Amino acid sequence: MKFSVIVTLKKDVLDPQGKVVENTLRNIGMEDLKSVRQGKYFEIEINIGDPKKAEKKVDDMCKKLLANLVIEDYKVCKI
C-alpha cells in the first residue's frame, strides 16, 4: 500500500525558502503569483494489507520522525 506524506511548516512559522522561491518566480516574470509555501514530500510504501492499520502506521511515522510538530504540520494520503 502506498501513501503520500506532505510535511509543511505551520502557518505562522517563517518559511525562508518559500519566500525566496516566491520572489524569484516574480522576478522571472510570474506576476500572477500570489504565494508559495514549501514543504517536504514523502512517498511511502508499506506491507500492510489493512488500509486503516497501514494509515495508522504511516501516521505514526510522521509523529515519530517525519514531522516535528513544534513547527510542522503533516498530511497523509493514500495513493
Add this chain to the structure above:
Amino acid sequence: MKFSVIVTLKKDVLDPQGKVVENTLRNIGMEDLKSVRQGKYFEIEINIGDPKKAEKKVDDMCKKLLANLVIEDYKVCKI
C-alpha cells in the same frame, strides 16, 4: 487558484535522503516498511481565473525554476 507541485528525483537518480529516512524508520521499529522516496512539495496560489491557463503557468514555473529536469520529475495538481 491553488496548485500543489511535487518534485521528486528521477528514478535512476540515487535518493540517499529517502534511504536514510527509510533506515531510520526501520530502526525505530517500522518493520513493515517497503520503501521511502523523498521529494519537495510546493503549494502555489495564483491569481488566474482560467484553470487551463493557471495550470500552464504553474507548469512553466516548474520547468523554469522549481524542478531541475536533469535530475528531477514534477507533478502539478489543482487543489
Add this chain to the structure above:
Amino acid sequence: MNSSVIVFPGSNCDRDIAVALEKMQFKNRMVWHKETALPKSDLIVIPGGFSYGDYLRSGAIAGKSLIITEVIKAANSGCLVLGICNGFQILTETGLLEGALLRNKNLKFINKDVNIKVTNNQTKFSKKYKKDQVLKINIAHNEGNYFTNPEHLKKLNEESLIAFKYCDTKGKVDEENNPNGSLENIAGVYNSKKNILGMMPHPERMVDKMISNKDGINLFSSLLN
C-alpha cells in the same frame, strides 16, 4: 589579466577568491549580481558560498539572476569562466556545464582537506600542473555529488573533460576516497571547449602556507599566461 568575481547575495567566498587573485597579480573587480554589464574580463569567477541561502536547490536561484545572462554571453564567446563550489552548482544550473550536483551521499556538510588528481593538465586552467599530480585541497559543501547521464559521462571521458578526481595521497581513485558520492569520483569538469571549469574543491583556500598549503597556486598561475 583582468578578472571579475560575481557576487550574489549569500556568496561568502568572494573575498577569499579576490584575495587569491590579487595575490597572483590579477586585476580583479567585484561585480554585484544586479549589474547588467560585465567589465572587460579575461576570467570570470563565480565564487563559493550559499547564494540565496541555497534555498530550493543550491545554485538554482543565482542561475536566474540578471548578471548570469551576461556571463553566458561572455562564456559563449570564449571568455574563461571558473565556478568554485557554489559557483560550480550555479554553472550546472545555468546549463553552461552539464550534469548536476546532488546532496552528499552521507547527507552531511563536509569540510575537510581531500586529495584530488589532475586528470587533464592540457587546459588553460591546469597547464602548470603535472599530469596526474595529486593536490591536497579543501572541500566544504553539502551538495557536491556530481551526477550526469551516461552519454555525457562517456563524452566527459572520451574528450578528457574531467578536470579533477578525488583520490588518495598516491593518486588511487576508488570508492573509499570519494567523499561525497560523485560519479567516477569527479571533483571538477570542463565544457567541451574547455573554457569553463566547475570544481567543488576550493583552490583559493590553498594559496597561503600559514593557513594551509600552496596547492591551489598553479591553477591561478596557469591562467596568467
Add this chain to the structure above:
Amino acid sequence: MKITNQLIEKHGLKYEEFSSIKKLLNREPNLLELGIFSAMWNEHCSYKSSRIHLKNLPTKGKKVIQGPGENAGVIDIGDNDAIIFKIESHNHPSYLEPYQGAATGVGGILRDVFTMGARPIALLNSIHFGSPDHHKTKNLLNGVVSGIGGYGNSIGIPTVAGETKFNKTYNENILVNAMAVGHANKDKIFYSKAKGLNKSVVYVGSKTGRDGIHGASMASAEFDENSEDKKPTVQVGDPFTEKLLMEACLELMQDNSIISIQDMGAAGLTSSSVEMASKGELGIELDLEKVPCREENMTPYEMMLSESQERMLIILEDGKEKKAKKIFEKWDLDFVVIGKTTDTKKLVLKYNNHIEGEIPISALATSAPLYNRKWDKKKLPKDKVDLGALKKIKIEDALIKILSSANHSNKSWITDQFDQMVMCDTAQKSGSDAAIIRIHGKEKAIAVSVDSSSNYCKAHPLSGGKQIVCENWRNLVAVGAKPIAITNCLNFGNPEEPKIMGEFAECLLGIKESCEFLSYPVVSGNVSFYNGTNKKNISPTPVIGGVGLISNLKKPMNHILKKDSSILIIIGKTFGHLEQSTFLEEVYSITDGQPPEINLKNEKNNGEAVLEIIKKDLVNSVHDISSGGLIVALAEMSIQSDFGLKVYKPKKLTKFIKYLFGEDQGRYVLEIDKEKLKKVEEILKNNNIFYEQIGVTQKDFFEVEDEFKIDIKKLHKINNQWYNNY
C-alpha cells in the same frame, strides 16, 4: 481587558511583582503593558537573580574597551584593532527543535557581535547532551550539530572550536551555547545608548511574525478560540537574510550615520527599544502600524513581544535616512522609520495614532526586580575513594576504554560538518587546545577556546569555578597565545532553590578568584537558569570562552608531534589526584569525591613559562593536561600525528595508575628537540618551575614502559570509531 491572576501567572510574573508594576504605573497595566513588563522583568532579560553575584566579577583591565552591559565585550589587541565577543545559550529551543534551536542560537550571537561594528571572524560552541543511551540523544546530537553548521556555513563564518559532552544530567535538558568573535576598528565601535531628541528610530531586517511570543497561548481578546494555531513556536533561522543584514549593517557603519544600534534578541522590539532609551536616559515613541509584519492582523502585543530573528533597531543621525535606506534596499531588506526619540523618558506605543501603552522606561529597566536569593554553601566533599578496594584493571585497557568513550572520542564527525576555513584566516582548526584565527591582512592572530567541567563544579562549585577559568587559560597558553579576557555562559538549574543558587554563587566566586589572579577579566556573558525538568536540575555548568593574542604568528603551535626522538617533558607537579577523574568515571562509574585543587600561583608561573618557551621557538608541540590525565594527553598527541612515543616509568612512584590518570591541574606536555632541551631547562629553573622528563617520541608505537605497546594506527582507530558507530 481585566488582568486576572491567571494572566499574571501566565506571564511568569509573581503577584508581588504585579503589585510593584501597579505602583510604578500608579494604575493597572493593560495587557500590552503587562506583556512588556513580563518580557523585561523575566530572568532572561532582567538578570534579577544573578545580578548581585555578577557584580563581583572582575570586568576591568588595561585591554578592556567595553565590559559586560553592551551587546558584547570589546578588547584592545593593539594597532587600532579590537576584538568583540560573547557567548549565549539556546538550550530550551534546541531541546524542542534541535536544528532550528541551535541554528537560531548561532544567528543570535552573531547579531550581538556585528551590531557593535565587528565583522564576525569565528564561531565556537559548547554542546552538552544526555547519556548516549537516552532515546533522545542521537536525534538531538544530529540536529544540533547540523543546525550549528547550517547557520555558520551558510553565512560564511568559520566554526573553529568548541566542546561536546555527554552526561545523563542533561537527559531532559541539553545545553547549546554559541560564541561569536568579531574584529573591528577600535575607533569604529557602535553602542546601544541612544542620544539626541527627535531622532529617527529605524527598523531593519526581516519582517515580524508571531515567532516565540511569550505566553501567547493564553486566552485573551486577541487569542480567543483560535489560539491553538497561534501557539508559540520555535523560531526558524534564516542565515541568508542574516548574511544580508550583516553586510548591510557593516556597510552603513562605514560612515557616521548611526547614533546607536541594537539587535532584536530576546523580547525583540521591546527589549531593544527599552535598552536604547534606558542607556540614553531618553524616551522612545513607536508607531506600531509601521512595523513590517509577515502575518496579517498582528496586534501591538504580538509585535512588541515577537522574537522573530534577523532584525535590528537603529537610531540614525538627522538627514541620513535616505542614504541608509538605499543600502538596505540594495540588500533587499526592509527599512522603516517606526518612531523617534523623545524627552519623556517613557516608552510610548501608538497604533494608528492611538496610544496603546505608556510606561516609564525606568520602570522597565532600573526598577526591575532584584533578588538576593537564599543560597547554601557547599562543603568540600570528604569521601575518599579507596583505590585498593577497586577491581584491578590493566593500564592499556583503561586507556582504550577512555579513548573509545563518547566523551573522549575524536570529534571530527562533528567538526567535519562545519566550514572551518571560509574567510581563509583559520591558522589552526578544531582538534587542538585552541583555534587560531589570523587578523585579516596582518601578522597577528587571536586564539579562542571554550571550556566547561560540570563534574568538578558539581562536586565543589567553588573549586570548579576556579578550575574552569584556569583550564580555559591553559588552552590558550598551549597554542602560544597570551590570554586576554573571557566571556561566560552560566548554565544552572532553578535559582529559587537555595542549593542551586549556592552552586551559582560559589561557581562565580571561583571564577572571580581565578580571573583576578590571572588578570583575565570577564567582558561579556549570559546566564541561563531553570535548566532542568520536574525538579531535576542539571549539574552546574559554567562555560568559559576565552580569547588570547598571538602578536606575531610565525607558525601555529599545536599538540601534533613533529619528530622522532624528541624529548617529552611535563611542566607542573603530578600528585595523582583521581577523584572526579575521567578514569574513575569511565572505568568504575565512580563520580564522587573532591575535584582537583587549584594552585593559582603555579598555574600562572607554569603558563607564563610555557609562553616564553613557545615564543623563543624552543618547542615542537604543546598540549595541556586536562580530563583523562597525562596518558590521555599523550595519546591525543600521538593520535593526531604520525609519531608514537614512549612514556618512562617514573622513578619516585607511588602508583602508576595515579601518575598516568590523575587530573592535577596546571600541567602541560612539551615536545622538545634534544638540542633545545638545555635552553628550556634554563627557563624553567629560572622561574622555579617543576618539570620532569617523562618520555621520548618514536616511530609507530605508543608505549608505556614495562606495561604495553600499541600501534598508533590502532590507537587512532579506537579513538575514531564512536561517532561513526553511534
